[in-house]
Amino acid sequence: MTNAPTRRSELKRLPERGTHDRPTIDAILDDGMLCHLGFISDGGPVVIPTLYARRGDEVLIHGSSASRMLRGLASGLEVCLTVSHIDGIVLARSAFHHSINYRSVVLFGIAEELVDLDERAEALDYITDSLVPGRIAQLRPTTEQEVRGTKVLVLPITEASAKVRSGPPGDDPEDEDPALWAGVIPVSRTAGTPQPDAITDVLTSVPDHVVEWTAR
Amino acid sequence: MTNAPTRRSELKRLPERGTHDRPTIDAILDDGMLCHLGFISDGGPVVIPTLYARRGDEVLIHGSSASRMLRGLASGLEVCLTVSHIDGIVLARSAFHHSINYRSVVLFGIAEELVDLDERAEALDYITDSLVPGRIAQLRPTTEQEVRGTKVLVLPITEASAKVRSGPPGDDPEDEDPALWAGVIPVSRTAGTPQPDAITDVLTSVPDHVVEWTAR
Numbered sequence: 001m002t003n004a005p006t007r008r009s010e011l012k013r014l015p016e017r018g019t020h021d022r023p024t025i026d027a028i029l030d031d032g033m034l035c036h037l038g039f040i041s042d043g044g045p046v047v048i049p050t051l052y053a054r055r056g057d058e059v060l061i062h063g064s065s066a067s068r069m070l071r072g073l074a075s076g077l078e079v080c081l082t083v084s085h086i087d088g089i090v091l092a093r094s095a096f097h098h099s100i101n102y103r104s105v106v107l108f109g110i111a112e113e114l115v116d117l118d119e120r121a122e123a124l125d126y127i128t129d130s131l132v133p134g135r136i137a138q139l140r141p142t143t144e145q146e147v148r149g150t151k152v153l154v155l156p157i158t159e160a161s162a163k164v165r166s167g168p169p170g171d172d173p174e175d176e177d178p179a180l181w182a183g184v185i186p187v188s189r190t191a192g193t194p195q196p197d198a199i200t201d202v203l204t205s206v207p208d209h210v211v212e213w214t215a216r
Numbered sequence: 217m218t219n220a221p222t223r224r225s226e227l228k229r230l231p232e233r234g235t236h237d238r239p240t241i242d243a244i245l246d247d248g249m250l251c252h253l254g255f256i257s258d259g260g261p262v263v264i265p266t267l268y269a270r271r272g273d274e275v276l277i278h279g280s281s282a283s284r285m286l287r288g289l290a291s292g293l294e295v296c297l298t299v300s301h302i303d304g305i306v307l308a309r310s311a312f313h314h315s316i317n318y319r320s321v322v323l324f325g326i327a328e329e330l331v332d333l334d335e336r337a338e339a340l341d342y343i344t345d346s347l348v349p350g351r352i353a354q355l356r357p358t359t360e361q362e363v364r365g366t367k368v369l370v371l372p373i374t375e376a377s378a379k380v381r382s383g384p385p386g387d388d389p390e391d392e393d394p395a396l397w398a399g400v401i402p403v404s405r406t407a408g409t410p411q412p413d414a415i416t417d418v419l420t421s422v423p424d425h426v427v428e429w430t431a432r
């Protein structure tokens with residue numbers, strides 16, 4: 001599937017930080033779970049955080065069939081789906097050159113609803129297994145009623161761009177004082193100790209797929 | 217400053233997770249550094265990740281004066297500014313009840329440009345010191361040229377809502393099998409060891425404000 005820059009996805013600011021390279025885009029999408037989905041409602045912009053999963057050349061999102069957002073989107077509204085990761089705080093020798101190290105993807109398109117119930121059930125399992133790989137195999141099958149209560153939208157990855165900033169600060173030469181500490185504070189997302197709920201028996205061990213999640 | 221729900225900021229889905237309470241909204245804003253800013257460009261939605269800082273009853277954002285986004289916004293376009301934190305992965309006993317624990321704020325309004333140079337310089341210092349408290353005191357003053365090269369936009373916190381999900385999964389009673397592990401994997405953002413750049417002298421110690429950032 002092509003991902004050629006359009007007027008909309010063309011990289012404007014600091015194009016040296018940007019790319020339309022699909023492996024880069026896919027890696028950034030695969031490293032996240034929450035996207036920020038923008039659409040127009042009542043003439044104004046709305047940005048909602050929502051779970052997503054990449055499946056090949058498309059991004060899946062889901063939500064309650066009663067959701068105003070998903071009802072609007074399902075009728076063919078344009079969306080902009082953005083995913084961002086913070087990798088570090090960049091401390092320069094001037095306020096002006098302070099920044100963050102980040103990776104982001106901006107994806108434009110029209111989200112299409114998955115109407116077929118079997119396709120929808122399959123997509124929902126895929127989303128859950130993207131969030132927690134190996135989880136679906138442990139669970140009872142999703143019921144038809146649950147599938148009917150959930151909308152799934154598909155957005156093709158055809159109009160996307162990525163931006164990445166990494167590395168040390170870019171100070172102006174006249175500011176390069178070795179006695180002034182400058183550099184990067186790395187930042188990452190980490191998992192804590194899994195907390196079983198009150199129903200889980202104390203003798204039930206933490207399953208491998210949960211341990212693997214916390215170790216990644 | 218009031219923050220009464222409007223038609224737009226009214227909580228629609230799962231209103232029990234939502235609030236218009238300002239201390240809750242402020243705490244969520246203060247816990248983040250990157251927002252997702254939505255606006256309309258060429259008739260379509262655009263969502264861009266950008267740094268922000270809350271200052272009292274307003275949110276400050278900034279960017280290059282050459283930025284297409286900031287030029288558009290400065291002319292009085294409507295925006296939706298969204299901030300989200302992931303606190304945990306919620307593993308239920310059905311795929312249907314899987315979720316994440318999160319805190320998010322959605323803020324609607326019209327961003328106004330700070331035209332006055334002194335006010336802009338002050339706001340830029342404020343943004344840097346919000347990103348890294350104590351940093352500004354270590355740096356040379358921002359030059360007039362740097363201030364002129366940067367736009368600052370102010371968005372009042374008058375039409376905002378917060379949503380929070382916390383706690384264990386909410387399984388259906390018929391699924392409550394104690395032998396099936398369910399619960400929460402806590403997730404948080406953590407800082408690594410600060411990395412000085414190549415210019416920083418090896419004898420320059422890591423300053424307190426950097427150590428404090430990594431310890432929070």
